[in-house]
Amino acid sequence: MIEIKVxxxxxxxxxxxxxxAALAEAPGAFGSRLADWQGDGDREQRWRDRLSILxxxxxxxxxGGRPVGMASGVPTPDPLTLDLISMWVHPDARGRGVGDxxxxxxxxxxxxxxxxxxxxxxMPDNARAKSLYHRAGFRLTDESGDFLPDGVRREQIMLRPLHPRAASSIKELWWSTKHPRKGEPGTTIP
Known part of the structure; x- marks a missing residue:
């Protein structure tokens, strides 16, 4: 059983x-680099600050009792658009519904x-992630993301509508709206 901890x-x-682990296993999937979060970048306060985004x-x-995936939701300047960031699932747990x-x-x-x-x-070449996101109701947009380290290619931006009429085929979201959210920060969602 997959448990989600806030x-x-x-x-x-x-x-x-x-x-x-994510930055080491999938270095090309993120805008951050492993080196950015090691050495002087590996400080308790920096990790706390990352989890304290308003x-x-x-x-x-x-x-199975071990952490195998992560994701964050963060606000944007536009209150109607929220961002999904830092998404990663350990290779041993892929294909088991964790990402979904x-x-x-x-x-x-x-x-x-x-x-x-x-x-x-x-990332444009991350076919596995794009497949997950497409399955979850995201669609590619014409909007360009940040430049990649090569300075030429850019991230691709995907959007998922959240309104029931706009996303009526996405059963997972609408199942969740019928089941009140359990827990607050620090609790487990079964």
Whole structure:
């Protein structure tokens, strides 16, 4: 059974463990580099600050008693658009519904905040992630994301509508809107 834990800044060691694993395992999937979060960048206060982004949601997926995935939802200047960031699932847990569950929990959070769409940036060559996002109701946009380290290519921006009429085929989100959110930060969502 997949459990989703909502993290607080006090849970920074768990977030740190997963984030470093993500940056090591999939270095080309993120705008951050492993080196940015090691050495002088590997400070408790920095990890706490990352989990203290105002009005954000930071999740860890637990499978078989161990953390195997992570995702965050963060506000944007546009209150109707919220961002999904820092999404990663350990290779051993891929294909078991962990990514779907994390995406849908962030979508539910965005919906509950009054959001109309959830946005994310994905690397153009990350076919596995794009497949997950497409399955979850995201569609590529014409909007360009940040430049990649090569200075030529850019991240691709994907959007997922959150309004029931706009996303009526996305059953996972609408299942979640019928089941009230369990827990507050630091609790577990079964």
């Amino acid at each position: 993290l607080t800044p006090d849970d920074w060691p768990t977030w740190r463990e997963l984030r470093l 009005d954000s949601l930071n999740l860890v997926a637990v499978l 569950r994390l995406v849908n929990e962030v979508a539910r959070w965005a919906w509950e905040r009054g959001g109309e769409q959830l946005r994310l940036a994905v």
